[in-house]
Amino acid sequence: MSFCENWKNFFDDEAQVKQLSEINERLGAIYEQTTVFPPKDEIFNAFVLTPFNDIKVVILGQDPYHGENQAHGLAFSVKEGNPKPPSLVNIFKELASDLGVVNDKTDLSKWAHSGVLLLNTTLTVSKGEANSHKSVGWEAFTDCVLKKISDDRSDVVFILWGSHAIKKAKFLDAKKHLIITSPHPSPLSSYRGFFDSKPFSKANEYLVKQGLIPIDWKL
Numbered sequence: 635m636s637f638c639e640n641w642k643n644f645f646d647d648e649a650q651v652k653q654l655s656e657i658n659e660r661l662g663a664i665y666e667q668t669t670v671f672p673p674k675d676e677i678f679n680a681f682v683l684t685p686f687n688d689i690k691v692v693i694l695g696q697d698p699y700h701g702e703n704q705a706h707g708l709a710f711s712v713k714e715g716n717p718k719p720p721s722l723v724n725i726f727k728e729l730a731s732d733l734g735v736v737n738d739k740t741d742l743s744k745w746a747h748s749g750v751l752l753l754n755t756t757l758t759v760s761k762g763e764a765n766s767h768k769s770v771g772w773e774a775f776t777d778c779v780l781k782k783i784s785d786d787r788s789d790v791v792f793i794l795w796g797s798h799a800i801k802k803a804k805f806l807d808a809k810k811h812l813i814i815t816s817p818h819p820s821p822l823s824s825y826r827g828f829f830d831s832k833p834f835s836k837a838n839e840y841l842v843k844q845g846l847i848p849i850d851w852k853l
Contacts (some may be wrong), residue, residue: 637678640686644782655780657771661758669761671698671709679707680753683746689783691791691837691849694799695721696818697756699843700764708752710819711742724819724828729851730830733828739853748849752780752818781805789844791837795819795828812840 637645644650664670672679698705699719704712710722716742718726729735746752755776760766783790784806792811795801796818806813816831817823838848 637681641681644686644779645681650775651779653771653775657660657775659772661767664760664767668705670758670767671700671761672758674705676705677757680709680751682745682829683708683743684749684751686783686787688749689751689787690792691793691845692753692780692783693745693793694752694755694780694795694802696796696798697754697765697767698759699764700759700762702761705759706741707757708742708746709754711746711752712740714739714741715738720821721819721824724821724824728819728829728831729834732834733838733851735740735834735851737851737853742853745851750849751783755802760806777802777805784811787811789841789846791840793833793837796823812837 645654659724661670693709695709698709699712701719703716703717706713712719712722722740726737729737742750742752753776756765756767756770756772757776758767758770758772771826780792780802788810790811792803792806792813794803794813794815802814803813803815812832814833814836816833817826817828819828834849841848
């Protein structure tokens with residue numbers, strides 16, 4: 635896995651090396667007992683595909699999909715050739731309602747290459763067990779990621795979906811960035827305010843206002 639230089643500096647920091655070493659140790663024991671998603675070589679895909687200095691939007695969810703052939707290191711994204719999970723179906727419904735953009739693909743890599751960091755608060759999960767790695771140590775790691783972006787960048791849109799993600803708002807500087815929050819797109823919570831929240835148009839309007847090129851949400 636190859637991190638671009640401006641993420642490499644973050645990952646090479648002594649504190650992150652120590653933190654990730656501890657996470658890896660805990661994961662080692664879990665790998666011996668069960669199947670873990672995404673595959674080891676795809677856990678950090680979000681950081682590989684979206685350079686730190688190119689981030690325009692951060693979409694933050696909870697944890698990866700826990701079914702076979704789904705998670706590949708980008709929040710809400712699924713490898714092509716697999717059915718759309720319900721959360722992604724609802725994301726695309728909101729996108730169509732918000733901007734009239736209709737997407738048939740499931741792989742969100744194009745968004746990642748366009749400056750959308752697709753991140754979860756927890757980066758791994760055990761097969762069939764949602765939120766099963768909440769105690770592995772990922773939460774503290776993603777706290778550091780978000781604080782780094784907030785501190786070192788300006789005019790980033792943070793879209794926080796669900797209670798786990800919304801809790802991270804305390805690490806973000808609302809004076810420097812746009813923070814958009816709503817319930818998670820999961821069918822269990824999407825009708826509590828996710829639908830009609832218009833995150834995609836709000837993000838693009840903000841980017842244009844800052845003199846930046848908006849995101850092309852069409853896959």
